[in-house]
Amino acid sequence: MPRYNPATIEPKWQAHWDANKTFAAPRLPKEGAKKLYALDMFPYPSGDGLHVGHPEGYTATDIVCRAWRMQGYSVVHPMGFDAFGLPAEEHAIKTGEHPRVQTEKNIDTFRRQLKMLGFSYDWDREIATTDVEYVRWTQWIFLKLYDTWFDKEQQKGRPIAELDIPEDVQAMGEDFARKWVDERRLAFQSSAPVNWCPALGTVLANEEVIDGKSERGGHPVERRPLRQWMLRITSYADRLSAGLEKLDWPEGVKALQRNWIGRSTGAEVDFCLAGAQLPAEVGGFAEKPAEGVLRVYTTRPDTLFGATYMVIAPEHPYVERLTTPEQADAVKAYVEAASFKSDMDRTELAKEKTGVFTGSYAINPVSGETIPVWIADYVLISYGTGAIMAVPAHDERDYEFAKQFNIPIKAVVDPGNAAPDDEREAVLAGEQVYSGAGVAVNSGGFDGTPTIEFKSKITAWLAERGVGQEAVNYKLRDWLFSRQRFWGEPFPIAHELDDDGKPTGQIRTVPEEDLPVDLPHLEDFKPHGRPEPPLDKAPDEWLYPTIDGVRCKRETNTMPQWAGSCWYYLRFLDPKNADAPIDPEIEKAWMPVDLYIGGAEHAVLHLLYARFWHMVLFDRGVVSTPEPFNKLVNQGMILGENGEKMSKSRGNVVNPDEVVEGYGADALRLYEMFMGPLPDSKPWNMEGVAGVRNFLGRVWRLMIDDRAEEMLLCDEVTDAEPTAEQLRVLHATIKAVTEDIDRLSFNTAIARMMEFVNFFTKEKTRPRACLEPLVLLLAPFAPHLCEELWAALGHNETLSYEPWPVFDESHLQTDTVDIVVQIGGKVRGKVAVATGADKDATLAAAKADPKIAELIAGKTIVKEIVVPGKLVNLVVKG
DSSP, rough: OOOOOOOHHHHHHHHHHHHHTTTTTOOSSTTTOOOOEEEEEOOOTTTTOOOOOHHHHHHHHHHHHHHHHTTTTTEOOOOOOOSHHHHHHHHHHOOOOOOHHHHHHHHHHHHHHHHHHHHHOOOOGOOOOSSSHHHHHHHHHHHHHHHEETTTTTTEEEEEGGGGOOHHHHTOOHHHHHHHHHHTTEEEEEEEEEEEEETEEEOGGGEEEEETTTTTTOOOOEEEEEEEEEEOOOGGGGHHGGGGGGGOOOHHHHHHHHHHHOEEEEEEEEEEEOOOOOOSOSSSSSSOOOTTTEEEEOOGGGGGGGEEEEEEETTTTTOOOOOGGGGHHHHHHHHHHHTTHHHHHHHTTTTSSOOEEEEEEETHHHHHHHHEEEOOTTTOSSTSSSEEEOGGGGGGGHHHHHHHTEEEEEEEEEEEEGGGGGHHHHHHHTSSOOOOOOOOOGGGGTTBHHHHHHHHHHHHHHHHHHSSEEEOOSSSEEEEEOOOOOOBBBEEEEEEEOOSSEEEEEEEEGGGOOOOOOOOOOOOOOOOOSSSOOOGGGGHHHHOOOOOEEEEEEEEOBTHHHHHHHHHHHTSSSSTTTSSSHHHHHHHHOOBBSSEEEEGTTHHHHHHHHHHHHHHHHTTTSOOOOSBSSSSEEEEOOOOOTSSSSOTTTTTTOHHHHHHHOOOOOHHHHHHHHOTTHHHHHEEEEEHHHHHHHHHHHHHHHHHHTTTSSOOBOOOOOOOOOHHHHHHHOOOOOOOOHHHHHHTTTHHHHHHHHHHHHHHHHSOOEEEHEEEEEHHHHHHSSSHHHHHHHTTTTTTTTTSSSSSOOOGGGOOOOOOOEEEEEEEEEEEEEEEEEOOOOOOHHHHHHSSSSHHHHHHHEEEEEEEEEEEEEEEEEEEEE
């Protein structure tokens, strides 16, 4: 096989790596060796298989792993599949085929394609989130969350057994005490709105709803409250924000997470409803507001005197209580209309403010004024308390609403010199919004107080009277962790039933020895037409277990797809462990992940959720590191040849099978790295693939005689000692490629190796001492080709663990330097001059060069420009 033929070479070496388990990682890093845990964001195995955008990040990780193995690191590089998800369930509904059947077919396709591309994964560590044993430990971790409460003083999660139950709570009885404890668990139940589509008879995820209609079929979608499992991620908001500082992550990702967490400092304030019967004595600010009190959170307590109305969300529990008989019909119609809108439709996309008056009033706690309470969908039940004090003079949304419904606008902040006189007058007249700082006006005895000072004074004033306190709030919401789906992890939870088969409200956990709770057999997967989960159709023997002698009904919601991806990086390290999710010795040796590469679309949700789970496991002693991912890199998107995102609907998807068939896996790998910097988005170009394939052919011909009928080295390949110039090129290449790989600057590393090949192609002799290091340098990028060349050069073992070439600085030093010679500003050649040569010596060397001498012969030199060590420019005429 004298000609370069990837169709023969690549399957051969893939089979060799498989048979010899070349990339199997040790249980623990080798003694005395540094470790590298490199991880890709594992894929969802769709029926379409990979497209050429997927291998970009995988190739980058693989290059680092291959290079660092050769540098003596112990490397673990695993791959698996995030296999639960809606598409498989939708397929089951259409075909009646169990989701596991389709999922496993898709996994087989993905695995074949990944092996076809030559990635150095340890396939013995492969996992799928749908594996029953993996589900077991996902459920085990959920039970850890359920068994944990957050100690605010210690700022850590602690076992429920260490939660002190107050005596007055214990006095209320065992059932009451259990419910009190349940309300403080990190995993708890709450009524939360879901997207219910009556026409489809199913609950939809947010991403399946577009402009209030189902993505599939365009049917109306309404929001309905439904019992849901929640995870108290908000308890970890401060730690999630502070922990970002020490991580080697892109600043853009850190900023996105900080914004998503959205920490702000302000005050909680209680507004008493007009006519409400309140306790005779107030003993400080209550943990929960009393009956007849609306509690709000505000970052601007200094504007309290300017609150001229209040707004509650359409889902607020006080809607019915506040609605007067005269307003009942209008309120009912408004709340129903709001239920068909998504949160984004209600806030970011709303073109005008809508609302309805409840008929009730509240008392402004600082002014004593009676102000109306409205219902408006621009307030979300999921943010703050679901109620706001509205200050239209100093908030844009409140101003628009007040204008729409003719509500008074009262300025309480004088911008002073912060605004031009005409704008200041408009603000004070209530004709323009001003949200900045200034001094207090129309604020009673606080008039003239600067904003910052006023915030602290009014907060202290509220606290003294038991109607407010300083508070920290977050945009981050507790994680809605339920899905009304079949294809997901069952919760290891059951609900106690009384003698009549009705729920008592008490919960029992499935004992650890009974895990996993596997999905039951269903006769069909079609929705049953109710918002309740489809697992309600499960057979009675699954649905109604007896736990500790008590008849129960299993939880029929399932966990979201995020659950499996929250901790997969741990299971990769110990995938066969039947006694624990991970052996502590293994976890301590390999964690944290040293390099994590994936798409920027996971900047917030997956990465935030995984960090949250890891922090809880850290608090509970399961893991030894406070953060899971030390270094994060986002690869850019590979676009279609038309410059648009690859998708079936756009018809611009490129299948890697076709590229490999036509050009080889090494060409695909090399091209994806040569397209440009890893974080950049780049358009695909088949001509570029062909160009890289030609380069690989040149590398082959640099060493192999492709005119022979059998594998022979070229005549130019010799055991002779390299020349000084050959050594300079070699060691300059080793230095550049090594440093470029460390910086993940793969495109420049490839360019350096192309320069090397260009140089040695012209050389009459090509010493092995120069060619073998090139093969080792190129191997992480084009491993199949390089394994074949390594064997042709006389080696019997894989190069995967050969020592990485090391550059010698002495070979980079030279007594001469090349300078550019221009004539009339155009480059005409290069000449070597002594390092440090002065202006006269440099000029003389340029004029003495035969080519330059010929070009200036018979001409008059009118100007000589010399930059020592860099260039000579001769301006001539004649």
